[in-house]
Amino acid sequence: MSTPAIKVSNLVKRYKDCTALDGLNLEIEQGECFGLLGPNGAGKTTLVRILTSLTPSDSGKVEVMGLDLADHLRQIKAMFGVIPQLDNLDSELSVTENLVTFARFFDIKAADARRRASEILHLFKLEQKANSEVKALSGGMRRRLLLARGLMNNPGIIILDEPSVGLDPQSKYLVWQKLKELKAGGITQLLTTQNMDEAAVLCDRIAIMHQGRVLDMDTPKGLVDNHVGHCLMEIEVRPGEHEAITAECMRRRLDFEDSGLIIQVFRCGEDSLLDELKALGWNVWQRIGTLEDVFLRLTGKGLVE
Template sequence: MGGNGALVRAEGLTKRFGDFTAVDGIDLDVRPGEAFGFLGPNGAGKSSTMRMIACVSPRTGGELSVLGMDPLSQGPSIRARLGVVPQLDNLDTELSVRQNLHIYGRYFGMPKSQVRAKAVELLDFAQLTERADDPVEPLSGGMKRRLTIARSLINDPELLLLDEPTTGLDPQARHLLWDRLFRLKQQGVTLIITTHYMDEAEQLCDRLVVMDAGKIVAAGSPAELIARYSTREVLELRFPPGEQHADAVADLAQRVEVLPDRLLLYTADGEAALAAAHERGVRPVSSLVRRSSLEDVFLRLTGRTLVD
């Protein structure tokens, strides 16, 4: 394995496409059994990094070790022990749900009897047993996503790479998928997840890096990042369009973020800040005191929201 027991270790990892640098000299390590996240806007370099880890895109520079091996020289050996869930489902829509698993298992040279038994187990895991012999085409987006994840597990991978696993899914389907991923982690599978949903990163990831323009701009657990880059609480004040009272409340918080429809006051005590604002005659349409989240961290780091 990597020098520090990491399943994935990168030093100065770089990916260029002509004059464009997609991944700009990043360092990271992913430990066995953890869920590790890449958080960032589209174009930040998340997918390019994942493709290098998945051994389908060679690095331009730096060092990369996956499962203790070098992707440049040992790509096939690494890929045999990986599970990969791509950003877009690439299922064979003309086959049944079960057939998709059977055929994929054969790619790994598994005996037919083993593939059949594993398929039964994975259909149950993905809650697709009742749809096993249905064609894939009419399945819902959430079902197709669960089937793609089930298929990626056919070879009992040690490391599962998930690129934007819940993009386009409704909230119910997302939560079901989160539950399945949490179960995998409990079973000892190491997860690497890219996402631009901050609640997803907060729910699933033990540690994560925030990427922007090919660089890592912050790293740590969700709680560490919130403690480092935000305050304990946030007071949200909403005003009618065209009204802003930032100057009137500027000294009531460590920092005030001005958004088009509201002010965010970063403070240790949101209720006290709200009371002080009321004393000054500031009357928002609505107010909310909440705990800080990764979204607040991202606003602080990049000055914009994630989904551009």
């Protein structure tokens, strides 16, 4: 069995009265795209900050490729490529200058840095903008440049914070395709996102986090199958129908959730069930279960600030 790319053991981080990470445990395998899903305050950003040495943990252990982060900080930082959510490119420099300047942090020689920059710009279809100032780029191009910059040190592990946030569909598709290509090339990816489609498309496994803990961890399909099923039904609750609908769901021993105006019935595999419920005069429909359904079922539908 290969050494995990990242192993987190009993990680704890507190901020005054808030516990951001509450004994977190997880392992990320080499070569996989591992997703962190969770509402605001779940602990995703805190974990990334600890992994990238921006924030110390209170207790616990982080290992990267078998090395203890506390003892091999410089060596581990060289393994990482970090793509932040917020754009921190230097708008006064050209596209190439941004990449070459960043390469200095890793003691990459200027000639090697320019060669590497040229290769990466071609990868992200930015070669025609190599000499343009960053401030002249579109939002999608700037996002792709952030990704390109994160690869300048030839990392074995890349950490991506909301990689497609704010992108138009075409730019998002290109970013997703490039991330798939990088994974196919053996690069491990840790992805934090609130985009359920992004997680389902890119991630081999996903950990759903809430209040500093992992609620469940599995493949996207495994999470859907285990928590909501391949298909689910939704019943509109019209005035005067609520009591009858919930009573019927309980009589049939259905796995359902009452959201007030809509009652969701999970794991509705029986072909006849939809017709039987419609025959009762209810407005009911069937659809495919999604990762978003899992997310809401595990973390709740209340707004988290």
